[in-house]
Amino acid sequence: MTQFDVKEASGRLADLIARVRAGEEVVIAEGGKPAVRLVSAEENPRRKGHGIFKGQVWMADDFSAPLTEKEMEEWGI
Secondary structure: OEEEEHHHHHHOHHHHHHHHHOOOOEEEEEOOEEEEEEOOHHHOHHHOOOOOOOOOOOOOOOOOOOOOHHHHHHOOO
16 A cells, blocks of 8 residues: 555646556555545545445336336337
């Protein structure tokens, strides 16, 4: 893990992005304390797996109910 201060990181953003894409872990610190960790968008582990849409998707109570005659006509069934 490589750590950079905010002021130093702001002037080296392109270099830091290249390092992260190459697999290096880069942390940006404020006042000597780690504040953020740069991660590649292609490898973001939080975007994988079950539950990524929790609270964002809902299903109607009648989702699996049979279609009405009118709905079937509208769908061309």
